[in-house]
Amino acid sequence: MKETWILSMENPNNVGDDGGSDRPTIMVTNDDGIDAPGLQALVRVLVSTNRYRVWVCAPDSEKSAVSHSITWRHPLAAKSVEINGATAFAISGTPADCTSLGISKALFPSVPDLVLSGINIGSNCGYHIVYSGTVAGAREAYFYGLPSVSISYDWVGGTSNINDFTLAAEACLPLIHAIFVEIKNKTFPQKCFLNVDLPTNIPNHKGYKLTKQGKSIVKMGWKPVSSEAQGAQMLSTMTMEQNPVASNSNAKTESQEQLLFKREVKGGHVEDGETDYFYLKQGYITVTPLGALTHADIDCQSFFKEWLPPVADRCM
Structure with a gap:
């Protein structure tokens, strides 16, 4: 190489x-x-x-x-x-x-x-x-x-x-x-x-x-996990800088245990x-x-054609 x-x-x-x-x-x-x-x-x-x-x-x-x-x-x-x-x-x-x-x-x-x-x-x-x-x-x-x-x-x-x-x-x-x-x-x-x-x-x-x-799509869900290794990995990718404005507030924060979740397959639909x-x-x-664009089904177009004008009138 x-x-x-x-x-x-x-x-x-x-x-x-x-x-x-x-x-x-x-x-x-x-x-x-x-x-x-x-x-x-x-x-x-x-x-x-x-x-x-x-x-x-x-x-x-x-x-x-x-x-x-x-x-x-x-x-x-x-x-x-x-x-x-x-x-x-x-x-x-x-x-x-x-x-x-x-x-x-x-x-x-x-x-x-x-x-x-x-x-x-x-x-x-x-x-x-x-x-x-x-x-x-x-x-x-x-x-x-x-x-x-x-x-x-x-x-x-x-x-x-x-x-x-x-x-x-x-x-x-x-x-x-x-x-x-x-x-x-x-x-x-x-x-x-x-x-x-x-x-x-x-x-x-x-x-x-x-x-x-x-x-068709594979139905996905989430399940809680408790692996310390997973937790450490997630922390390393979610480190954020502290907001200096927030640090000057009088609000009290409590240290909370991090909740971990992992995707799981729930079944498929075809x-x-x-x-x-x-x-x-x-x-x-x-x-x-x-194509590059996905167009809405015709029934959706018909629905919003009737739905949008009254909404727009209320905004005037």
Whole structure:
């Protein structure tokens, strides 16, 4: 592993230039971190085709469920790492940061032709798309008009194994090749990006299935915990400066024992109908076009169309 760190947004040496290859360029990111088996498998399979120039710009550690958060107040560090056949950097930021930096021409010498985010460990369907850092990695590219795809594998503990990521990457190749045909012809839609989920039994998948985002979500709850180690860890991340104004008040404070809570799974909900999660569980590779904006259902629009004017009149 190289120990090259880039601490600014400048790239005077054209880091990542491979001599002006005329092959199309794919940039890969994820949210599980640059060492994750899903990303490694995807890059390895892409490189093996010898059809693409492959760049990697991914988080230096796990950034799952960070959604579309970005780093704003401090610089990002980019560390060059060795991935056979690719030019790769580990970034001290979120998936959206990685995509933004990777397509900016500050780190690499040009803008990639396609951005792939994944392969994520676990599916990203329904409402979980909102939480997903993997989907955000593709969405960020879409914001800037670049074709992009987020890819997730429905990993199930005790059933799945690490080789499934290679099979998942290979199953995506026809889709990736077809996307490049549209990119070359300038016919790839610019009003969406794609979210792809691969079923657990990937060797026996039923093929591609065009779907729409559903409303599936794993119900989460909270339970109290009493671990001193957890408490110490939480204290270290919640240290706050004392408010000097408050310290001058006459209010008395009492030392209270900290309450600790941890998330727990309460169960899942899957709606009926032709949705992403439904078809994924049927064994299909689901392909779901997504946009940046979520529009309210028409019945909500109708309700508030009647509701808002009287409210506004009372404010006059």
